Amino acid sequence: MPLHDRIIPYLERVGLYHLARLNSEWFWLDEPLVSAFVERWRPETHTFHLPFGECTVTLQDVAFQLGLPVDGEAVSGCLGEFETYMEGGRPAWEWFEDLFGERPPPNKVKVLPVDASEETVRIYTRAYIMMMLSTQLFGDKSANRVHIRWLPFVANLDDMGRYSWGSAALAWLYRCMCRVANRNVTNLTGPLQLLQSWIFWRFPSLRPEGFEAFSFPLASRYVLYFITVNKFLWRFYGSLCLI
Numbered sequence: 001m002p003l004h005d006r007i008i009p010y011l012e013r014v015g016l017y018h019l020a021r022l023n024s025e026w027f028w029l030d031e032p033l034v035s036a037f038v039e040r041w042r043p044e045t046h047t048f049h050l051p052f053g054e055c056t057v058t059l060q061d062v063a064f065q066l067g068l069p070v071d072g073e074a075v076s077g078c079l080g081e082f083e084t085y086m087e088g089g090r091p092a093w094e095w096f097e098d099l100f101g102e103r104p105p106p107n108k109v110k111v112l113p114v115d116a117s118e119e120t121v122r123i124y125t126r127a128y129i130m131m132m133l134s135t136q137l138f139g140d141k142s143a144n145r146v147h148i149r150w151l152p153f154v155a156n157l158d159d160m161g162r163y164s165w166g167s168a169a170l171a172w173l174y175r176c177m178c179r180v181a182n183r184n185v186t187n188l189t190g191p192l193q194l195l196q197s198w199i200f201w202r203f204p205s206l207r208p209e210g211f212e213a214f215s216f217p218l219a220s221r222y223v224l225y226f227i228t229v230n231k232f233l234w235r236f237y238g239s240l241c242l243i
Helices: 008-014 033-039 059-066 079-085 092-100 118-137 149-155 157-162 165-183 192-202 218-226
Strands: 047-050 054-055
Touching: 008 118, 008 157, 033 165, 033 192, 059 165, 059 192, 059 218, 118 149, 118 157, 118 165, 149 157
Parallel strands: none
Antiparallel strands: 047 054
16 A cells, blocks of 8 residues: 555654655565574563674664654454444444455555545545554564454544554564474565664674665575674663664
């Protein structure tokens, strides 16, 4: 779904605009490199065990790498609470139709009309946010499906900015990596853009030569065995402007 200029003000208001900029046109996941770090993830400490010690992704990393808000209310809830958000306990799909103007058609993504009204822009904004939440931040093994658990949050765009989306994304990343480490799970999901961006920032020797060069050889996973303590960047972000 393309990012339209009229959607951007709403994304800025809810704190998700920087995430929207992380699209496939300039961000390509280096699966061998990410997999190499996942192999060194320890669920009991939620840290990466490396030759020089332990390190992990923090809330500060989330704020700087993805530009997500880390302060605010917790992102929580379950499908069983939908009735509290709907008048008369209506089915979720009826509520979906009220928020988006129609029920979700299969294999159909529309482009925002040029002469769209402000209410139509809000509808497309809800759809765009649900797409980002279900793919970039909280992706799961369902791949390209959008979960209706996000309906209570997109129902009121003016209230979305009060939530700590960064905290939720970090918790989901931890959970996804623990699942891969503890069970017979082969596909890693979650906010992998966050993980790879953290790797590039904290390990300068693993960064690509050019900003757009995100293709690493499979041998990149073996570089981890030769990393020393001076190859890890320990200092705080400081006043750097990364966004």
